[in-house]
Amino acid sequence: MLTIAxxxxxxxxxxxxxxxxxxxxxxxxxxxxRKLMIDVPEEGMRFILAKPMDVVxxxxxxxxxxxxxxxxxxxxxxxxxxELLDLHxxxxxxxxxxxxxxxxxxxxxxxxxxxxxxxSSYFREQGEQVEIIPLNGSIELAPLIGLxxxxxxxxxxxxxxxxxxLVEFEKISDVTSRLIVNPVSYRMKDDKIDEMVERLxxxxxxxxxxx
Amino acid sequence: MSKLFMFEKPLGMRDTLPFLxxxxxxxxxxxxxxxxxxxxxxxxxxxxxxxETVGSASAIADHRLFKLLDQQGHTLVLRPDMTAPIARLAAxxxxxxxxxxxxxxxxxxxxxxQREGGRPAEFEQIGVECIGDGTVTADxxxxxxMIAALEQTGLQRFTVAVGHIGYVNALFLEILGNxxxxxxxxxxLYEKNYVGYRNHVKSLPLSSIxxxxxxxxxxxxxxxxxxxxxxxxxxxxxxxxxxxxLSALWHALRLFGVADTVKMDMTLVSHMSYxxxxxxxxxxxxVGFPLGNGGRYDExxxxxxxxxxxxxxxxxxxxxxxxxxxMDVEENIECIIFSQERFAEAIQLANEKRREGKKVVxxxxxxxxxxxxxxxxxxxxxxxxxxxxxxx
Numbered sequence: 094m095l096t097i098a099x100x101x102x103x104x105x106x107x108x109x110x111x112x113x114x115x116x117x118x119x120x121x122x123x124x125x126x127r128k129l130m131i132d133v134p135e136e137g138m139r140f141i142l143a144k145p146m147d148v149v150x151x152x153x154x155x156x157x158x159x160x161x162x163x164x165x166x167x168x169x170x171x172x173x174x175x176e177l178l179d180l181h182x183x184x185x186x187x188x189x190x191x192x193x194x195x196x197x198x199x200x201x202x203x204x205x206x207x208x209x210x211x212x213s214s215y216f217r218e219q220g221e222q223v224e225i226i227p228l229n230g231s232i233e234l235a236p237l238i239g240l241x242x243x244x245x246x247x248x249x250x251x252x253x254x255x256x257x258x259l260v261e262f263e264k265i266s267d268v269t270s271r272l273i274v275n276p277v278s279y280r281m282k283d284d285k286i287d288e289m290v291e292r293l294x295x296x297x298x299x300x301x302x303x304x
Numbered sequence: 305m306s307k308l309f310m311f312e313k314p315l316g317m318r319d320t321l322p323f324l325x326x327x328x329x330x331x332x333x334x335x336x337x338x339x340x341x342x343x344x345x346x347x348x349x350x351x352x353x354x355x356e357t358v359g360s361a362s363a364i365a366d367h368r369l370f371k372l373l374d375q376q377g378h379t380l381v382l383r384p385d386m387t388a389p390i391a392r393l394a395a396x397x398x399x400x401x402x403x404x405x406x407x408x409x410x411x412x413x414x415x416x417x418q419r420e421g422g423r424p425a426e427f428e429q430i431g432v433e434c435i436g437d438g439t440v441t442a443d444x445x446x447x448x449x450m451i452a453a454l455e456q457t458g459l460q461r462f463t464v465a466v467g468h469i470g471y472v473n474a475l476f477l478e479i480l481g482n483x484x485x486x487x488x489x490x491x492x493l494y495e496k497n498y499v500g501y502r503n504h505v506k507s508l509p510l511s512s513i514x515x516x517x518x519x520x521x522x523x524x525x526x527x528x529x530x531x532x533x534x535x536x537x538x539x540x541x542x543x544x545x546x547x548x549x550l551s552a553l554w555h556a557l558r559l560f561g562v563a564d565t566v567k568m569d570m571t572l573v574s575h576m577s578y579x580x581x582x583x584x585x586x587x588x589x590x591v592g593f594p595l596g597n598g599g600r601y602d603e604x605x606x607x608x609x610x611x612x613x614x615x616x617x618x619x620x621x622x623x624x625x626x627x628x629x630x631m632d633v634e635e636n637i638e639c640i641i642f643s644q645e646r647f648a649e650a651i652q653l654a655n656e657k658r659r660e661g662k663k664v665v666x667x668x669x670x671x672x673x674x675x676x677x678x679x680x681x682x683x684x685x686x687x688x689x690x691x692x693x694x695x696x
Contacts, residue, residue: 154592155591155592176497176499177498276593287525
């Protein structure tokens with residue numbers, strides 16, 4: 094049996110659609126359930142639903158063979174897992190944003206973010222010494238209320254930034270969801286995993302060609 | 305840092321309680337017996353080594369070393385692996401006439417942990433080093449012995465993935481032309497980032513044929529049929545030699561009768577620069593991390609001024625035990641509870657039982673506070689109390 098860790102929320106829906114297109118028969122009421130663990134015995138699959146940031150942890154420890162995780166999480170967590178496939182879903186990007194015409198404070202440059210590792214290595218590479226302030230959500234609040242001059246966050250449509258009067262300054266990296274695999278599962282269950290990769294990549298190539 | 309509780313230990317350091325101790329002892333013994341039967345000789349080396357010598361020669365990244373200073377100001381390391389100390393020892397003392405040397409160890413090694421502080425920072429490794437034999441049969445022997453030793457512990461389902469870093473290097477160099485570019489691509493494999501690998505390959509100014517060759521590498525996993533596909537991708541002598549070595553290895557593993565346990569995996573890059581030829585990792589059901597790994601490291605002994613090929617494996621005992629799961633090490637300890645009048649009789653009875661190979665506790669009744677709780681720990685219990693004969 095394959096155990097797959099899925100992030101709750103938007104990515105989950107898109108990933109389900111992708112799996113269905115790849116020919117996996119998943120029950121229709123799937124997404125509405127509040128269960129955290131859902132078995133699909135007909136396909137020999139078990140899904141576990143986790144916080145996006147935790148998917149990589151489940152997979153690294155091998156309690157999930159596979160997982161679907163955003164590249165942002167992979168960059169932030171740097172776990173020892175195989176990043177096998179770009180699923181091309183949940184496209185967005187990591188960016189530095191702030192109030193228009195503002196600049197990093199010379200005396201106390203502060204950056205608020207949900208991604209402290211990404212933010213600190215990005216600013217280190219720029220040669221900037223900044224203080225990273227980790228937040229768990231509503232990052233856009235930080236510049237508005239004067240906690241930080243800059244934020245590092247994911248931007249998809251840019252609407253949240255706009256509605257809060259913020260602008261994007263630099264793009265750090267593109268983000269899509271990836272299929273990740275535990276290194277042991279990759280060897281012990283290689284037949285099933287290779288099959289899934291093949292079926293999924295067929296769907297992805299198809300959609301890329303159409304778009 | 306807040307004040308330490310008196311029972312606290314440094315991060316990642318663990319006590320081994322009696323039950324785990326017994327499990328470790330049984331598993332260790334199963335492995336070391338097998339290793340000794342293959343003629344490997346066990347050695348011990350110091351826990352502390354110089355950072356400049358063993359520390360920097362080790363395959364373990366610098367930031368994971370425990371470093372400290374001795375009284376003269378030299379930087380020392382707690383040994384992060386056993387391969388580098390054995391290379392030091394072999395180069396300076398044991399490896400003399402150029403003939404193969406077979407050494408083995410079971411020892412605790414130390415690696416500082418960056419993330420999730422509770423992960424073990426000290427753990428036991430069991431392994432072998434075969435020094436001075438550059439033939440493929442030495443590679444095969446080390447893999448076969450690793451499988452045999454694991455089987456002796458009772459491990460059921462496990463797989464060994466075998467690759468060849470020389471093949472990866474030859475393919476990259478042939479297509480990309482220089483080390484620098486090869487290194488970029490090698491890092492993607494090392495970091496297990498296949499998406500990055502594919503994107504990078506597609507971004508390179510290469511012919512579509514060459515791009516396909518590089519992308520094809522990711523599919524080269526499976527049984528020995530992989531080798532013929534691998535052979536088609538390379539044209540240089542180094543690349544062809546690497547494939548031929550793997551064919552010879554596969555043949556040897558078949559003769560040893562273990563080819564079923566082994567899978568070829570041309571994408572395997574366990575380290576950025578340490579290994580020089582055939583390399584492998586071993587995985588078991590139920591544990592998310594490799595149990596151990598190994599491979600050929602023909603350049604390590606040179607760092608200790610002695611050129612010699614070498615190969616070996618090491619297994620992490622803690623992960624192996626996790627994979628074994630069954631834990632039937634229940635062993636009986638008997639107890640004789642006596643009173644002062646019958647001390648001599650108790651000593652004699654204990655001696656007899658111990659001579660029979662039994663484990664016997666000799667306990668004065670006056671030393672026990674709660675007889676009910678105490679008597680639950682032992683089976684059977686013989687009471688030698690009072691002055692009249694035996695009572696049960």
